[in-house]
Amino acid sequence: MMLPPATLRLRVVENGRRKIALWLPIFLLWPPLLLLIVASLPLILVLALAFWWHPMTRKVVKSIVPVFGAICSLRGFTIDIEDEEDEVFIKIT
Amino acid sequence: MSDDRSQILNMLKEGKISVSEAEELLDAIGKSSDDSGVVKKGASPPSSRKNPKYLHIKVEEAGKNGGKGENVNIRVPIQLLRAGVKLASVIPDKAKSKVDTALKDKGLNISFDDLEGDKLNELVESLAELSIDIDSEDEKVTIFCE
Numbered sequence: 001m002m003l004p005p006a007t008l009r010l011r012v013v014e015n016g017r018r019k020i021a022l023w024l025p026i027f028l029l030w031p032p033l034l035l036l037i038v039a040s041l042p043l044i045l046v047l048a049l050a051f052w053w054h055p056m057t058r059k060v061v062k063s064i065v066p067v068f069g070a071i072c073s074l075r076g077f078t079i080d081i082e083d084e085e086d087e088v089f090i091k092i093t
Numbered sequence: 094m095s096d097d098r099s100q101i102l103n104m105l106k107e108g109k110i111s112v113s114e115a116e117e118l119l120d121a122i123g124k125s126s127d128d129s130g131v132v133k134k135g136a137s138p139p140s141s142r143k144n145p146k147y148l149h150i151k152v153e154e155a156g157k158n159g160g161k162g163e164n165v166n167i168r169v170p171i172q173l174l175r176a177g178v179k180l181a182s183v184i185p186d187k188a189k190s191k192v193d194t195a196l197k198d199k200g201l202n203i204s205f206d207d208l209e210g211d212k213l214n215e216l217v218e219s220l221a222e223l224s225i226d227i228d229s230e231d232e233k234v235t236i237f238c239e
Contacts, residue, residue: 063183073172080166
């Protein structure tokens with residue numbers, strides 16, 4: 001089962017000094033976001049049906065699942081760039 | 094999500110542990126997990142697997158005057174590649190044909206439409222065998238899947 005990312009770690013070190021050090025619990029965002037989507041689903045469905053004639057609407061509807069898949073597959077994505085004094089670290093888990 | 098990981102996140106949500114404690118615990122799980130995919134410094138690339146999970150790109154630059162050079166370590170989930178190909182199905186046909194033409198101009202006879210189903214699986218499986226090592230005086234580039 002594919003789950004969206006749970007945490008995001010971001011660390012930026014500049015000239016040996018830590019500029020940014022974030023640990024973002026993005027899993028806290030998903031329940032309210034889910035509720036928001038469920039609440040607005042009837043409106044989305046009505047709008048989608050009303051504008052179904054437009055090719056863009058079909059593209060957008062078709063892209064919902066792949067976009068969600070792309071977000072979920074970001075888990076494990078890591079970027080770590082460092083030299084003697086600077087560092088950029090991004091990790092999505 | 095593993096049980097341990099979800100348990101830690103629940104404890105954090107309930108306020109039983111602090112953010113830094115949760116981070117330490119998650120790190121500890123990551124280190125102990127066999128398939129965490131984390132590349133340990135100095136470790137050699139793992140042997141090829143049937144279904145790779147991550148594509149690693151490592152660039153190690155030799156430092157000036159014996160100092161530490163620039164190191165780049167990027168880990169891309171293979172699942173992201175699959176998701177990207179699926180997203181390509183929503184690209185407008187006009188844009189798709191332009192991309193295909195550009196790829197052909199570069200000598201790559203690949204079409205987005207071909208990269209679906211079994212062919213995509215075949216491509217991902219063959220990535221397991223991928224191992225590129227470029228070693229020069231100044232820098233070392235390693236690309237592999239695990």
